[in-house]
Amino acid sequence: MNFVEKFFEQTRPKVAKGQKLHWLASTFEAFESFSFVSNKTAKAKGAHFRDAIDSKRAIIVVVIALIPALLFGMYNVGWQHFHSLKDVAMPGFWTIFWYGFLRVLPMIIVSYVVGLFIEFMFAQIRNEEVNEGYLVTGLLIPMICPPTTPLWQLGLAVVFGTLIGKEVFGGTGMNFMNPALVARAFLFFAYPSHMSGDMVWIYDMPEGVTGPTPLGEMLAGAAMPAASVCDMICGFIPGSVGETSLIAILLGAFILLVTGIASWRIMLSIFCGGALMGIIFNLIGANDYMNMPFYYHFLLGGFAFGAVFMATDPVTAAHTNCGKYIYGFLIGIMAVLIRVVNPAYPEGMMLAILLMNVFAPLIDYYVVDANVRRRKKRLVAATNNK
Amino acid sequence: MSEIAKKKDPLFGPRDMKLIKTPFSKENPIIVQVLGICSALAVTVKLQPAVVMALSVTVVIMMSNVIISLLRNTIPPRIRIIVQLVIVSFLVIIVDQVLRAFVYDASKQLSVYVGLIITNCIVMGRLEAFAMSNKPWPSLMDGLGNGLGYGIILIIIGFVRELFGSGTLWDIRIMPEGYIPNGLMVMPAMALILLGIIIWIHRSRNKDLLEKE
Numbered sequence: 324m325n326f327v328e329k330f331f332e333q334t335r336p337k338v339a340k341g342q343k344l345h346w347l348a349s350t351f352e353a354f355e356s357f358s359f360v361s362n363k364t365a366k367a368k369g370a371h372f373r374d375a376i377d378s379k380r381a382i383i384v385v386v387i388a389l390i391p392a393l394l395f396g397m398y399n400v401g402w403q404h405f406h407s408l409k410d411v412a413m414p415g416f417w418t419i420f421w422y423g424f425l426r427v428l429p430m431i432i433v434s435y436v437v438g439l440f441i442e443f444m445f446a447q448i449r450n451e452e453v454n455e456g457y458l459v460t461g462l463l464i465p466m467i468c469p470p471t472t473p474l475w476q477l478g479l480a481v482v483f484g485t486l487i488g489k490e491v492f493g494g495t496g497m498n499f500m501n502p503a504l505v506a507r508a509f510l511f512f513a514y515p516s517h518m519s520g521d522m523v524w525i526y527d528m529p530e531g532v533t534g535p536t537p538l539g540e541m542l543a544g545a546a547m548p549a550a551s552v553c554d555m556i557c558g559f560i561p562g563s564v565g566e567t568s569l570i571a572i573l574l575g576a577f578i579l580l581v582t583g584i585a586s587w588r589i590m591l592s593i594f595c596g597g598a599l600m601g602i603i604f605n606l607i608g609a610n611d612y613m614n615m616p617f618y619y620h621f622l623l624g625g626f627a628f629g630a631v632f633m634a635t636d637p638v639t640a641a642h643t644n645c646g647k648y649i650y651g652f653l654i655g656i657m658a659v660l661i662r663v664v665n666p667a668y669p670e671g672m673m674l675a676i677l678l679m680n681v682f683a684p685l686i687d688y689y690v691v692d693a694n695v696r697r698r699k700k701r702l703v704a705a706t707n708n709k
Numbered sequence: 710m711s712e713i714a715k716k717k718d719p720l721f722g723p724r725d726m727k728l729i730k731t732p733f734s735k736e737n738p739i740i741v742q743v744l745g746i747c748s749a750l751a752v753t754v755k756l757q758p759a760v761v762m763a764l765s766v767t768v769v770i771m772m773s774n775v776i777i778s779l780l781r782n783t784i785p786p787r788i789r790i791i792v793q794l795v796i797v798s799f800l801v802i803i804v805d806q807v808l809r810a811f812v813y814d815a816s817k818q819l820s821v822y823v824g825l826i827i828t829n830c831i832v833m834g835r836l837e838a839f840a841m842s843n844k845p846w847p848s849l850m851d852g853l854g855n856g857l858g859y860g861i862i863l864i865i866i867g868f869v870r871e872l873f874g875s876g877t878l879w880d881i882r883i884m885p886e887g888y889i890p891n892g893l894m895v896m897p898a899m900a901l902i903l904l905g906i907i908i909w910i911h912r913s914r915n916k917d918l919l920e921k922e
Contacts, residue, residue: 487902491909513893 331355349446353453376584382455384582388575389462389632395571396564397423400470403525403561407532423470426526427564430465433474437481438464445490456495456638457485463503463632466565467625467673468510469518470526476514480506500680501639504673511673519669524561534561538624538662538669546611548623555622566628569621576631585635588644589651593630594621596655604663612663620659629658629672634679641683643690650686654679728850732858734915739862740908741918744830749863750900752822756879759867760860761815765804765823767856770832773797774852777840784841793836794827801826831859866903870894 400423484506558568601617661671874894876884
């Protein structure tokens with residue numbers, strides 16, 4: 324590693340303030356702190372306490388938590404492909420995985436290259452340090468897209484998501500909507516024929532075969548999804564790359580909860596809200612979709628993935644503890660409501676999370692306001708008693 | 710009297726040009742004053758209706774500005790709004806009839822939005838802010854400037870939306886055969902986002918428009 328260190332030492336004076344290459348200062352800083360332990364120390368004035376969990380570590384934990392779902396997603400892309408070839412025997416594990424890997428890897432590369440380019444560009448323009456936040460967003464975007472998404476559409480969505488979802492508002496930490504979901508919403512509304520229907524969920528399908536997701540089947544009027552509950556829990560169903568396996572997602576949730584990165588309040592209340600709405604529909608029972616057992620909603624589509632990885636984004640979620648319950652609860656209710664009632668949108672999780680992202684500051688405002696009023700009342704009561 | 714005034718401000722002299730130019734950038738009715746957003750979102754799916762709408766609004770603002778400016782000393786202040794409304798609606802009806810007679814297709818695409826020029830805040834805003842206290846000629850110039858300032862934004866948004874949303878311009882195919890139209894561009898939401906991007910670029914070039922912290 325000596326020559327890398329040498330390179331940084333030699334380049335440092337060139338990007339110093341006033342030098343010719345100063346406009347590359349952010350890029351230099353990013354690669355240096357990526358390669359080596361930062362040599363920055365706290366200033367002599369002010370607090371010297373630092374939390375061990377800075378944003379760099381939090382981001383990496385989320386990336387690690389995403390790995391099980393990603394690996395299973397790759398396997399499932401291959402499995403769905405070979406499964407759709409009815410007359411071919413299922414090949415071995417590694418062949419299946421390799422097939423899916425070769426499909427998903429370009430999506431990840433496109434997402435990272437395009438997104439990091441924008442991220443570096445804006446850091447450079449604003450003369451700030453490059454933020455790590457995109458490492459999670461860039462991995463989330465391919466995981467919530469169908470495996471057949473054309474790469475240029477993915478790149479366009481990444482541009483839209485990072486620009487409109489994040490950089491317009493001042494970059495990582497300033498955004499009020501999840502940039503990955505903004506990118507997904509862009510794809511969903513801009514290219515609906517590539518993002519929904521029966522034909523997009525299985526990569527390289529033979530002609531004459533359709534592969535609807537279980538949610539698509541329900542919307543089309545099926546009495547029950549064709550896949551068994553066991554398949555849905557394991558994740559052997561057509562769907563977006565990362566969203567199908569409940570087990571892999573719960574593994575990620577376990578990592579996030581043990582390390583305390585994601586809020587258990589949000590996850591719990593989302594599942595409660597979804598269950599409540601599902602039970603209400605069971606009680607109404609006007610059609611087959613409403614009669615579907617309520618816990619099926621957790622197994623289908625992006626409900627679990629959204630609840631664990633998307634809704635818990637600390638920037639866009641509600642910040643107060645009480646607000647988190649309300650925020651999560653309403654996401655659960657809205658997601659199931661949109662799924663069952665609105666025939667235009669087979670999957671409601673994306674729209675539910677985006678909607679509640681917008682409402683999160685309002686929820687926080689009223690939670691804080693209620694707290695202030697309660698304490699004021701207490702103060703008045705205390706002074707009156709004296 | 711008029712001799713002196715003419716000497717002071719020649720036809721299309723610096724004062725007139727200033728009245729026409731400022732609404733393009735520093736006092737643009739849409740991207741600075743944020744007026745007339747509704748029609749900017751509704752009629753910009755294609756370029757042609759956007760241009761027709763821009764011209765209609767320009768004509769209405771100019772004419773109503775002149776008429777109100779001529780009447781400004783005789784209108785009782787307490788009923789001035791209703792007088793303005795009557796004049797604007799009279800002009801809008803004329804414009805609507807002209808459009809129906811000569812560009813029926815565009816008129817059909819614009820549907821209610823021609824009639825809704827009456828409620829366009831830009832028209833009422835210019836009447837209240839300028840025509841009520843200025844002479845007819847400057848009022849005409851002010852109306853022209855504001856109408857064009859409104860129109861230029863409409864045309865920019867209409868251009869981008871039609872090019873990427875339908876792959877055409879003025880209903881002539883521009884994009885190659887294999888181009889997949891972007892469905893989001895056709896939705897009003899994208900017009901608002903495009904408007905936001907225009908405002909973003911405009912403000913970053915004109916720092917004095919930024920709100921003080």
